[in-house]
Every structure is written in structure tokens, then in C-alpha cells.
Amino acid sequence: MKTDFIRKPLALPKEEWVSDPLAFLGGPSIIPEDVRKTNFPIIAKEDLIQMFISIQQDGEQVVEEFQEAYRKYVGANYAIATASGTSSLHLALVGVGVQPGDEVIVPAFTFIATAQAVVAAKAIPIFVDIDPVTYCLDPTKVERAITSKTKAIMPVHVHGLPADLHALRTIADRYSLRLLEDASHAHSASINGQIAGSIGDGAGQSLMADKNFPVGGEGGIAFFRERADYDRALSFLRSSGIDYRMSWIAAAFGLSQLDRLPYYDAIRARNAAYLTKELEGTKLFSGPFVPEGYNHSYNMYRVKLSPERLGLDDLEDYRVKDAVQQLINQEGVYAREWQNVPIPGHLPFKNRKGFGNGYPFSLSDRQDFGYELHHFPETLKMLRNTLTICRELRTPIEFERIQAYALAFKKIDANPEAIRELATRSSDLTVLYERDARLG
Amino acid sequence: MGETLTKPKTVIQKEHYFSLSFVLSRVLNSGVIMSIERNDQELKGLEKSIAKLTQTRYVSLFNTYTGALHGALWGQDIVHGSVARLGQPSEQERNFLQWLGITLVQDSQVPIAYATVHVSWDNLDQLEPAIKQARASASVLVLDFTALGFGPVAAIAASDELVWKKAERLKIFGAFDLQTMWTQEESEPELQPAVQFNYRLSPLVAACVKLTLLRRNNAS
Numbered sequence: 001m002k003t004d005f006i007r008k009p010l011a012l013p014k015e016e017w018v019s020d021p022l023a024f025l026g027g028p029s030i031i032p033e034d035v036r037k038t039n040f041p042i043i044a045k046e047d048l049i050q051m052f053i054s055i056q057q058d059g060e061q062v063v064e065e066f067q068e069a070y071r072k073y074v075g076a077n078y079a080i081a082t083a084s085g086t087s088s089l090h091l092a093l094v095g096v097g098v099q100p101g102d103e104v105i106v107p108a109f110t111f112i113a114t115a116q117a118v119v120a121a122k123a124i125p126i127f128v129d130i131d132p133v134t135y136c137l138d139p140t141k142v143e144r145a146i147t148s149k150t151k152a153i154m155p156v157h158v159h160g161l162p163a164d165l166h167a168l169r170t171i172a173d174r175y176s177l178r179l180l181e182d183a184s185h186a187h188s189a190s191i192n193g194q195i196a197g198s199i200g201d202g203a204g205q206s207l208m209a210d211k212n213f214p215v216g217g218e219g220g221i222a223f224f225r226e227r228a229d230y231d232r233a234l235s236f237l238r239s240s241g242i243d244y245r246m247s248w249i250a251a252a253f254g255l256s257q258l259d260r261l262p263y264y265d266a267i268r269a270r271n272a273a274y275l276t277k278e279l280e281g282t283k284l285f286s287g288p289f290v291p292e293g294y295n296h297s298y299n300m301y302r303v304k305l306s307p308e309r310l311g312l313d314d315l316e317d318y319r320v321k322d323a324v325q326q327l328i329n330q331e332g333v334y335a336r337e338w339q340n341v342p343i344p345g346h347l348p349f350k351n352r353k354g355f356g357n358g359y360p361f362s363l364s365d366r367q368d369f370g371y372e373l374h375h376f377p378e379t380l381k382m383l384r385n386t387l388t389i390c391r392e393l394r395t396p397i398e399f400e401r402i403q404a405y406a407l408a409f410k411k412i413d414a415n416p417e418a419i420r421e422l423a424t425r426s427s428d429l430t431v432l433y434e435r436d437a438r439l440g
Numbered sequence: 441m442g443e444t445l446t447k448p449k450t451v452i453q454k455e456h457y458f459s460l461s462f463v464l465s466r467v468l469n470s471g472v473i474m475s476i477e478r479n480d481q482e483l484k485g486l487e488k489s490i491a492k493l494t495q496t497r498y499v500s501l502f503n504t505y506t507g508a509l510h511g512a513l514w515g516q517d518i519v520h521g522s523v524a525r526l527g528q529p530s531e532q533e534r535n536f537l538q539w540l541g542i543t544l545v546q547d548s549q550v551p552i553a554y555a556t557v558h559v560s561w562d563n564l565d566q567l568e569p570a571i572k573q574a575r576a577s578a579s580v581l582v583l584d585f586t587a588l589g590f591g592p593v594a595a596i597a598a599s600d601e602l603v604w605k606k607a608e609r610l611k612i613f614g615a616f617d618l619q620t621m622w623t624q625e626e627s628e629p630e631l632q633p634a635v636q637f638n639y640r641l642s643p644l645v646a647a648c649v650k651l652t653l654l655r656r657n658n659a660s
Contacts, residue, residue, distance in 0.1 A: 001469070002466070003470065003471075039474065040474060041473070043468045043469060048465050051465070051468070052461050058451065059590075059591060083503045083638070083639075084503065116635060116636050209473055209475050209478075216473045216643075217640070217641065217643055240536060241539065243505055243586075244504065247503075247591020247593070247645050248590075249464065250645075253644070347626070348632075354634055355519060356517075357520055391474070435625075437620070439620070
């Protein structure tokens, strides 16, 4: 039978593994190759039974049931389930009144869909640099990007940490702008108990395969605070003819997964807290910063490298990062780059073809869209000196696996000379944002 | 949202519950829904089935009918500011093309942009002649499977590789974006992405459509 069942358990980790020779140099891996696999989403009997029930029901009712259940969970006033996260963002933008030629402020560091949704709404994305600590849109830089054409600010809750919506709301209100959330990484994330997706005037959220709350392929949901915005989004669907509907199959899977989302969230939070605490015991590595009152959902876990604390600051930081990546991958922890180029440096924003013949960029009278990479020094710095653990930590992994991850980081931290040698050897390595942009 | 769109006349019939539930369970059990890379393993099966059915070489899947229309047009460089001729455009198609900034014309010198076959449980066993007829009127086919009741799902089929490549470029995480993930190099730099939408199909929906096509001669 074709199955994703993982048959082999991990050995219980031992502290002395940190002293073993590095796997890169022929020593034993902290996590041997045959036990590296993790699964997510977890498919339970409840998922199958829900599917058996839903197949007998009217598809639209299944989607509506899901939409209502998740809207209530998030605490939003209105919701529209969609076929993808991109379409949910598009609807959220149109719903809050973004019109062709308007400008929308988005962070330079995000997934490309944030900015493509702005183009889909026939508006112009204006990119702003990130906060060097949270990696979310930096409110202190937003104000100077506002022009008479600005209609909305759409921060992204990067990796699951909510952006500083309080500061951004203050700016939005000062300039009479709409505040949207790209909550695609931030299922169940919250600020002072208020769940991401319910805080802005509107929000879009992906429910695709790589998310904490996936619906079995592609899916998304748009949220609205005001009835008028929700109605505007529905009216847009009618007038444009666009079919953004979610499949009932995705909705059925979402219904059964939603029931277990708090359980998976709790395990992710437990694992992330453990790893962050363990990294505090290393010199080279540190985990994500989470402000007081914020709940991080850890769709991804970004590890910051501080080469100076290990006497490696004479080396280029991106070379140190690359060396660490090679070493830790060999230990069985798949820490990697997630994004290598700020979004304004991706081809669709370099060529600005849009829908064809430059539309909607042609609506702008700007000579300079501000898309050159030098405008985003904090994003570039972050890309050079961080590594990301993606689905391996999103999965509600066993406690022994998170212990093993921590040991792998400690083992690398204990071998600065190996890092130095590898970083020095990689003389032909180019800085990551000079390579072709990849989406994830 | 559903009120503006075609609602399937027939829901899934009872006699199909078991086979469809079984295929959904199989896909859920296989691990393919875990990531976009694994999703692709399931989607390729449906692409092959459609290529065989339509006798075309290139098939691109979409999670909506309008997504497939967009792919068919974009694949032929019919973009914002272009004109297009359609056979008998529905109100939804007229609205959608207007939203894309494409002007509909009736000039017979302009080739028909695409021909559509709407697949339902009622015409499953008569698909070949319907496809043959459609192929005679346009080089790009749009197959709309939405009426089967699995949710919005459609495909384009063409013999011109360039149409397929451009349609894939329209999709976030289409074939070329996935390649760049691993190679860090654009494999087709001359085919640059522009606006992109997430038109990727769920492997669960794809598996249901594939099973239905495989068993189409037992339908009705």
C-alpha cells in the first residue's frame, strides 16, 4: 500500500553526540538519514470520515460550513473561502476599496503572492524594508513611502509572527488608509489574544499545503471587518466573472483539520520554545524574537547567525551561513534559505509587464518605483545571515526530534574551525540575492 | 459568490460515492498533499489522461474555469490591450475578458482564441466527438470539469509547447517556478513571468477528475 506512515522511530538523543565528529567530516549524523522524514498534515481517521460525509452533501454547503467555522475561530466579521491564498489577498484588496492605479505598501520580504495580489487588484506595490529584529514590515519606514496615491498598507505576519499592527494602524488612521493583513503564515497567531486575520480592515490567508492549517492542496480565505467591504468583494466577483471558489473537497479537509489545529499549534509552540531556549546556550545561533503579548504560530522558524560571537566576523556573513547550512544539513536538520532575493528584485517587478503592455504599472506616473535592492538593506542583511527551518518544525514532531535538532545546532556551534575552513573554501560562492530569484 | 457561476445540475450520484471516497482516501494516505512538489506527482496523472483524451501533447491544469481561460489567452499572447474572438462567449466570459483588458471582436480574420468543452456526468461517454469538434474550431482547448461536482477545475490542452510554457508561467509555482526552486537558475529566461495567479489545482480534486475520466465509458 502506498503510505506516508513513518515506520522507524528516532533513537533517544544523548548530549554526548555534540562531541562526535561532524557528519560532514565522516562522523555520525545527529539524525541518521533513514529517520529524517516528517509528515504534515497528519491525516487521521476523522479526515477520512469527514470526506465520506461531505461527499454526500451539497458542495456549496460544505464550503459554507467550513467558511463559517473558520471565521468564528478567527473572530472575523465576514469571510469568503477561496481557491488560493493569492485570490484571498486579491479579494481583500478589492474589498477594502483598492482601485486601479492605487499604491499599496507591502514589505520587501514576503512570498511573491503578497505583491502579485496587489498587481491582480491592478494596483502598484510599493515595497518597504523590514524591521531587523522581527523581519516584518518596519512601521518606522512606512510613513515616508506614503504618497497621494497610497490606498492601503498590507503587512505580512512573517513566518507566523504578527506584524506591529498597532503602530501600522496609527499610521493608517493618520493618513486615512486601509490596513490589511497578509496572514498566510499566521494561523492562530495573535496579538493580545486577537487572532491574525481579524485585526485589520481586511485580510487574506493562504490555506495551501505548506501552511500550519492546510486544506489539502490550494485554498485560501478572505476576511473583512466591515459589511460594505465584504459586499464590495462579492460584487467584484459578480462583475468580473472570476471564479475564485474553494472546492468542497478542500473545505471538507479543512473542517476536520480545524478541529485539531489548536492541538498542533500547542505542539509547535512547545517545540519552538524548547529550540529557542536551547539556542540561547550557543554563541552562533539565536531563535526568533517574540514581543510581549504576541503569539507566534511558527509556520517557519528562522535562525539568526551571529558569526562575531564565534570569532568568525572576519569572514563574509553569507559564506558563514552557507558553510553552516552544509554542515547542519549533513547532521540531518534541513535548515535552508527561504527566499533569496527581496520581492522587488523578482522578475515580475523588474520587467513590470503586469497584465500585458505594462498594465497596471502604466497607470503610474512614477519614473522610479523604488524597486532596486539597495533600498532594502535590512532585508538583504537578514537574507545573508539567517537560515530557516520550514516543514520540519511545522510538523508536530516528537520531543526527541526537537531535542535532536537542538543538539545538531550545538554540535555546529562547537566546531568554529570547521565552519571557517568551509567558508574559506567557498571562494566562488555568490551572495544569494545575486542569484536568480526562487519563490520559496 | 456561487450565484453568478454555473452550479452543477447533477450532484455526484450515489453509485460513485464509494469509488470517489476510496480515491480521496488513497491520495490522503499517500502523502502527496504535503507539499507543492508532491502535489505535482498526482497532478501529472490527470495531465496525461487529458493529453490522451484530447490527443494533444501539452496540458496545463487550473483550479478554476476562468483560470484556464486566462491561461489559454496568456499562452497565445492575448493580453491586456489585445483583441480576441470567441465562438459563443457566455456572459461570464465576456465579463472576465473585459476585466483582463481584452476586447472581444467578431472579425472572422481573427482566429478563435479557444474552444471549450464543458464536461459533465451527462456527456462523459460522448467526450471524444465533442473534443474532435472543438479542436476543429481552435488550436487551444479549454476543458471545464466543474460540472462534475468536485469544485472548480479546468484544463487547457494544446499541441504548441509555447502555449503550455506561457500558461505555466502565469501560475505561481507553475512548472518553471518549481524548477527554479532547486536550480536557482531560470531555465527559460526569455519567458519571463509577469502578473501571476495561484491557479494550482488540489491533488485531491485532480484524483477525482482522473478517476471519472478513466471510468467515463461506464458512465450514464
